[in-house]
Amino acid sequence: MLYSLPRYRKGNIRQSAPPCLPDANTIWWRAQLRNRLAMEERVRRPLRIAERLACTACLLAVAVLSALLTWGRILVASTTGKRFPHLPPHCAIL
Secondary structure, three states: OOOOHHHHHHHHHHHOOOOOOOOHHHHHHHHHHHHHHHHHHHHHHHHHHHHHHHHHHHHHHHHHHHHHHHHHHHHHHHHHOOOOOOOOOOOOOO
16 A cells, blocks of 8 residues: 555654653753853863964974074075085085
8 A cells, every 4th residue: 555655754743752851850960061061161262272372383483493594504505605514525415
């Protein structure tokens, strides 16, 4: 026997049991947990921002120091005519 789709859905809705609600203690406990987690999130947010800023500052400092060292080597190489002034002459391959 074939059922039409609307009748089939209506029949399932009528036969389904009413939703089971949790007791009041469980609802209260979940609300307290949600509030505590939200409070922890508010406390941790400035710390995460400071941590990200510190990481960014360190990466920027490394990039600047690397550029300065490279620029210093280029300047020394251009004034001395050697490509690798910190190496002995027999080690300078390029």
